[in-house]
Amino acid sequence: MTPAIETISLSRRYGRMIALDQLNLRVERGSIYGFIGPNGAGKTTTLRLLAGLLEPSSGEIRLSGQRLVPGSGQRLVGYMPDFFGVYDDLRVWEYLDFFARCYGIPSDRRSRTVDELLSLVDLSSKRTAYVQTLSRGMQQRLCLAHALVHNPPVLLLDEPASGLDPRARVELRELLRTLREMDKTVVLSSHILSELAEICTEIGIIESGKMVISGPVDEVRRQLQGGAQLRIRVLHSVEQAEIVLRGLVGTASETLPHLRNVRLAPTEERTLIIELDEADETLQTRLLHYLIGQGLAISEFRAQAENLEELFLRLTAGE
Ligand SMILES: Nc1ncnc2c1ncn2[C@@H]1O[C@H](COP(=O)(O)OP(=O)(O)OP(=O)(O)O)[C@@H](O)[C@H]1O
Numbered sequence: 001m002t003p004a005i006e007t008i009s010l011s012r013r014y015g016r017m018i019a020l021d022q023l024n025l026r027v028e029r030g031s032i033y034g035f036i037g038p039n040g041a042g043k044t045t046t047l048r049l050l051a052g053l054l055e056p057s058s059g060e061i062r063l064s065g066q067r068l069v070p071g072s073g074q075r076l077v078g079y080m081p082d083f084f085g086v087y088d089d090l091r092v093w094e095y096l097d098f099f100a101r102c103y104g105i106p107s108d109r110r111s112r113t114v115d116e117l118l119s120l121v122d123l124s125s126k127r128t129a130y131v132q133t134l135s136r137g138m139q140q141r142l143c144l145a146h147a148l149v150h151n152p153p154v155l156l157l158d159e160p161a162s163g164l165d166p167r168a169r170v171e172l173r174e175l176l177r178t179l180r181e182m183d184k185t186v187v188l189s190s191h192i193l194s195e196l197a198e199i200c201t202e203i204g205i206i207e208s209g210k211m212v213i214s215g216p217v218d219e220v221r222r223q224l225q226g227g228a229q230l231r232i233r234v235l236h237s238v239e240q241a242e243i244v245l246r247g248l249v250g251t252a253s254e255t256l257p258h259l260r261n262v263r264l265a266p267t268e269e270r271t272l273i274i275e276l277d278e279a280d281e282t283l284q285t286r287l288l289h290y291l292i293g294q295g296l297a298i299s300e301f302r303a304q305a306e307n308l309e310e311l312f313l314r315l316t317a318g319e
Pocket of ligand 1: 039191
């Protein structure tokens with residue numbers, strides 16, 4: 001299927017500085033794509049290029065297979081910048097009505113469009129409030145409604161979760177789900193991976209203008225992690241469990257998983273963290289049998305996902 005967004009060797013310089021270096025991005029239609037990278041990685045530059053607000057130094061952008069030429073992107077994408085401009089003395093409905101006029105929506109449809117958008121972003125009750133009196137989360141939602149005024153198939157959201165409290169984040173997540181059900185393709189950026197891992201269907205990690213890794217969240221996790229982790233808690237002597245498990249590290253066994261490392265959990269009592277070469281459930285079950293056979297009283301035995309945030313930091317620290 002033709003992807004909603006594709007970039008081919010997309011580069012952008014500011015003077016002599018290369019902000020984006022031969023980026024190949026592919027975003028399938030209907031996905032929620034999380035674009036993650038530390039400050040200055042090139043996220044905003046990419047989103048502005050995709051929105052047609054910046055011109056590439058070289059390379060190509062295709063939206064639904066069509067090459068993006070200057071000025072052609074505005075109808076295909078909705079762009080939400082990472083800051084909200086100040087709009088003094090403008091009420092919420094007037095703000096949206098203004099942008100609906102800019103997009104040439106005729107007056108008989110404008111009022112309905114504004115009402116539908118306010119309902120979508122749950123701001124109907126704030127219809128006549130002044131924009132500057134809205135909370136940060138409400139302003140974000142209004143900004144999102146603005147990006148949706150012309151009903152674009154693609155939405156580009158720069159740091160939509162920044163500065164939101166936990167409740168506002170949950171609301172944002174719900175809103176993104178609704179947009180997905182409406183068959184929109186959404187790209188959103190953040191420098192905090194955990195903000196996006198739960199929301200997104202796919203993620204791409206960018207650093208110094210280059211894509212480091214990209215794909216479905218679980219696949220990226222697997223690639224970064226390159227194995228599995230087990231958390232084992234014992235009822236009595238953790239020292240005995242540690243000896244038994246350490247005895248297995250590095251040994252070549254056909255029937256047990258290959259153990260890379262065994263360490264005590266830093267914050268939990270009588271608990272060990274085991275790093276394995278592979279995430280094979282059958283082998284893990286055999287390990288449990290083996291440990292019980294060694295007389296260990298196991299009170300907890302579970303696979304745990306390594307914190308994606310730590311993996312990300314390790315990756316972007318160049319380790
Ligand atoms: N207008 C500009 N002129 C010169 N350099 C720029 C300009 N805009 C961005 N840059 C530089 O390009 C690089 C990428 O910036 P960009 O804003 O795309 O990164 P980002 O990943 O969005 O960062 P942040 O998370 O801090 O918003 C940075 O080194 C930045 O300093």
